[in-house]
Amino acid sequence: MKCPRCVQVIHRGASLCPHCGFGIAEMDARHGGDNVSLRRLADVAGLMRSRERGKVQSALDGFCRRFPQMFFAVYTGSAQGGGNLRQFGFWLLNRAAFEDVPVDRPNEAGILLVIDPESKSATLTWGYHLDPFLTEEDTFVCLSRAHAYFLEGRFAEGTVVLVEQLGKILRKRAAQARRDPERFERKVAAPPRTGEIARRIREGHRQSPVKTTEVIP
Amino acid sequence: MKGQGLVWILSAGLAVGAVKPSLPEWSAADKTALEKGELVPGLLLLGQDAPAEETAAPAQAQVPQPTPEELVEKEKASTEVPEQYLEAYFGERPTSFLVDPQGLLSTKDERDRESFLKYHAGDSHVDLYVYLFDGHQSIPSEVREEEIVERFFSEGKPAVAVYYYLGAPQKSDIYVSPQLSDSVSAVEQRRALISSVEEALEKPDALAQFEAFCVQLSIRIYWMERAAGLVTEEVAATPLPRRTKSQEPAVKETPEMVARAKEWGLHYGPSAGIIVGAILTVAGGIAFARSRARYRFPVFEVAPRMGGAHAAGIGAVISFGSTTQSPSSQRNDVPDYLGL
Numbered sequence: 001m002k003c004p005r006c007v008q009v010i011h012r013g014a015s016l017c018p019h020c021g022f023g024i025a026e027m028d029a030r031h032g033g034d035n036v037s038l039r040r041l042a043d044v045a046g047l048m049r050s051r052e053r054g055k056v057q058s059a060l061d062g063f064c065r066r067f068p069q070m071f072f073a074v075y076t077g078s079a080q081g082g083g084n085l086r087q088f089g090f091w092l093l094n095r096a097a098f099e100d101v102p103v104d105r106p107n108e109a110g111i112l113l114v115i116d117p118e119s120k121s122a123t124l125t126w127g128y129h130l131d132p133f134l135t136e137e138d139t140f141v142c143l144s145r146a147h148a149y150f151l152e153g154r155f156a157e158g159t160v161v162l163v164e165q166l167g168k169i170l171r172k173r174a175a176q177a178r179r180d181p182e183r184f185e186r187k188v189a190a191p192p193r194t195g196e197i198a199r200r201i202r203e204g205h206r207q208s209p210v211k212t213t214e215v216i217p
Numbered sequence: 218m219k220g221q222g223l224v225w226i227l228s229a230g231l232a233v234g235a236v237k238p239s240l241p242e243w244s245a246a247d248k249t250a251l252e253k254g255e256l257v258p259g260l261l262l263l264g265q266d267a268p269a270e271e272t273a274a275p276a277q278a279q280v281p282q283p284t285p286e287e288l289v290e291k292e293k294a295s296t297e298v299p300e301q302y303l304e305a306y307f308g309e310r311p312t313s314f315l316v317d318p319q320g321l322l323s324t325k326d327e328r329d330r331e332s333f334l335k336y337h338a339g340d341s342h343v344d345l346y347v348y349l350f351d352g353h354q355s356i357p358s359e360v361r362e363e364e365i366v367e368r369f370f371s372e373g374k375p376a377v378a379v380y381y382y383l384g385a386p387q388k389s390d391i392y393v394s395p396q397l398s399d400s401v402s403a404v405e406q407r408r409a410l411i412s413s414v415e416e417a418l419e420k421p422d423a424l425a426q427f428e429a430f431c432v433q434l435s436i437r438i439y440w441m442e443r444a445a446g447l448v449t450e451e452v453a454a455t456p457l458p459r460r461t462k463s464q465e466p467a468v469k470e471t472p473e474m475v476a477r478a479k480e481w482g483l484h485y486g487p488s489a490g491i492i493v494g495a496i497l498t499v500a501g502g503i504a505f506a507r508s509r510a511r512y513r514f515p516v517f518e519v520a521p522r523m524g525g526a527h528a529a530g531i532g533a534v535i536s537f538g539s540t541t542q543s544p545s546s547q548r549n550d551v552p553d554y555l556g557l
Contacts, residue, residue: 001522004531013520024524067512086531093528107527108519120538126530128519139532144544150537174512181515188519 002136004086012190027091030083035097044077045117052156059160063167067174069129070109071101072166074159078118089114089125113162115155122150124166132184133173142166297357298350306348307360310369314338317349321383326424330431337435342447343397344376345438347431352384352423363392370394375445377438379410386417386426391434393441400445409437 003010003017016023040060041053048056056074063072073096079088093112101110108127111134115122124139142165149158177184243251250256298306298319305318314334317327330347338344356362362380370376375396382388391410393401416433417426442448522529535547 001529002531003523004529007531010522012522014522016523022523066510067514069513069516085534090523090525090529090531094525110528112528119536121534121536123534124532125528126532127528128521128530129514129516131519131530132517133514134530134532136531136533140535140544140548143533143535147535147537147544150535151540171512174514177514184515185517188517190520 001131004090005084007086012188022087024091024094027083027087028095031079031088031091031095034095036092036095038073038075038092038096038098039100040071040073040098042073042075042077044075045115047076047115047117047153047155048159049156056156056159059163063163064105066167067170069105070111070170071098071105072111072113072163073098073101074113074115076115076117076155078116079114085114085116085119085121085123086125088116089123093125093127111166113159115150115159122146132187133170133177138166138169142169296353296355298354300357303357303360307365311346311348314345315347315349319349319351321349321351322424322427330427333428333431333435337431337438338374341435341438342375342442343438343445344374345431345435346370346376346378348378348380349427350380350382352382352388354382356380362390366392367395371396375447377434377441379434381427381430383427384423386414386430389414389430397441397445401441405441405444409434409441412437 001010001012002008003020003022005022006017006020008017008019010017010019041057043053060072060074064070073093075092079085083091089112092114093107093110096107096112098107098110106127106129109129111124111126111130113122113124122143124142126134126139142162145165146158146162149155149161173184247256251258302318306316313331314337315322315327315331320327322330334345334347350356362378366378370378371394376394377397378392378394380390380392389410391406393406413430413433417430420426420429439448535544536542
C-alpha cells in the first residue's frame with residue numbers, strides 16, 4: 001500500500017500519508033468533492049474511434065461477465081486540476097458514479113484505467129475489495145503489455161490487451177484465493193494492537209515453566 | 218676551284234629556270250573590239266554553252282532501247298526462284314517436311330522447324346509439308362503447284378503442302394492431297410491458311426512468323442482431320458497427357474511406408490477416429506466451460522486509507538511518450554515531485 005503522491009509505503013488504515021500528508025481532501029480541493037457521473041468507457045480525450053469503442057466496450061462487458069463482483073472502467077483525459085496521474089486515478093475512483101454499473105458492484109470492486117494523452121502516461125487504480133488480490137507489479141505487467149499499442153496511438157487495442165492480461169492475473173488469483181483464502185486475508189487484516197502484542201509475550205512467558213534448582217547447603 | 222665551278226652551274230640552272238613563257242598578245246581585231254566595248258574578256262568561258270562536240274556525243278550511241286516486254290521479262294526473271302533449285306523443289310516427293318534447297322534458314326532454325334513438323338507428323342494423321350521461298354521470290358509460271366501436290370501426295374499418308382514465303386506470309390498458298398480435298402473444302406483450306414497468316418503477322422521477325430505459322434497451321438490441320446473423319450471423338454477426348462497419366466499408376470509401385478500406413482489405417486482407423494473425436498470434444502468442452510466460467514473472490518474488510526471511501530489501490534504508472542523509454546526502464550520510476 002502506497003501513497004499516490006510520494007509513492008511511499010503507508011500502513012493500513014492511515015487517514016493521511018505519514019510521509020507527505022496526502023489525503024483525498026487535497027484532491028477534492030483541486031477537482032471538487034462532488035461525485036462525477038461517468039460511464040465505464042469515458043473517452044473524454046477522444047482517443048478511440050466509434051468502432052474501436054465498441055471493441056473496448058465488449059472487452060469491458062466480458063470482464064464483467066467473468067468476474068461478477070467487479071467492473072473495469074476506462075477514462076481518457078488529463079488531470080487538469082494538477083497533481084500526478086496516480087493522485088487523479090485515486091480521486092476519480094473515489095468520486096466517480098458509474099451509470100452503467102449495477103449497484104451490486106460498488107467502486108470498491110472497480111478497476112480504473114486512466115490514460116492521459118497530454119502527459120502520455122497511463123495508470124491503474126483499484127478499489128478496496130481488490131487490495132488483497134492485486135499488486136503494483138501486476139498492474140505494471142498489464143500496462144507493459146499495452147505499452148507498445150499506446151506508443152503507436154492504438155489506444156483501443158492496447159486497452160483490450162490490458163483488460164485480457166488483467167483477466168488472466170485475476171483468474172489465477174481467484175483460484176489461489178479459493179484454495180487458501182487466509183493467505184489473502186492476512187494481507188489486509190488490521191494490524192494487532194500494541195496491548196495484544198504484550199499479552200502474547202506474557203502468555204509466552206507463562207507457557208515456558210521456570211526451572212527450579214536445588215541448592216545444597 | 219671545284220667549289221667555284223659548282224656555284225656557277227647552280228646559278229646557271231636557276232637562271233634558265235627563271236625564264237618565263239611569253240605573255241599572249243592581243244590581235245589587232247580583238248584589241249579594236251575591246252576598245253569599242255564589244256569584247257568582254259572571259260565572256261566565252263562564263264557565258265558560252267557546252268561545246269558542240271559534247272552535245273553531239275549521245276548521237277553517236279546507236280544501242281536500241283529495251284522494249285517494255287523485255288523489261289517485264291527481266292524483272293520477272295530476277296524475282297523468280299532460280300532455275301537451279303526448281304528440280305530440288307519440284308522434282309520429286311520431298312523427303313523432309315521442310316523443303317528449303319536454297320538454304321534460307323540457318324541450320325539450327327531449319328532443324329527446329331523440321332523437328333516440329335516431324336512431331337506434328339507423329340501426332341497427326343495428316344502430314345504438313347512446307348516449301349520455303351524467300352519473301353520477294355515467286356514460283357515460275359511453268360510450275361503448276363496444284364498438279365505437283367496431286368502427283369506427289371496422292372499416295373500414302375494424307376498431306377497438306379504449303380508454299381511459304383519467308384518474311385511475306387501473306388503470299389503463302391495451301392494445297393491438300395487428293396484424300397483430303399474431298400472432305401476439306403477450299404473455303405476451309407483458305408480459312409486455315411488465313412488464320413495461320415494472321416497468327417504469323419503478329420510476330421515481329423520473319424523466323425518468329427514462320428514458327429507461328431507452322432504452329433497455327435498444325436492446329437488447324439487437326440480440325441481438317443476431324444472434318445475428314447480421321448479423328449474420332451474418343452481419341453480427341455484422350456489427349457497425350459491423360460494417356461501417360463493413366464499409364465503411370467500401373468508402373469509406379471506404392472511405397473512401403475504408404476502401404477503400411479494404409480494397412481494401419483484399415484486396422485486402427487475407426488478407433489483412432491473415435492479417440493481423436495473424443496479428444497476434440499473434450500477440448501471443445503473445456504474451452505466452452507472456461508469461457509462460461511465465473512471467478513469470484515472472497516470479500517474482506519479493508520480499512521479506508523487517506524480518506525478514500527472506495528479505493529486507494531495505487532498501481533503502476535507507465536509513460537508512452539518516447540520509444541526509447543521501455544516499460545522495464547520505468548519499473549522502479551518514482552516521481553520526483555510531490556504533485557504540489
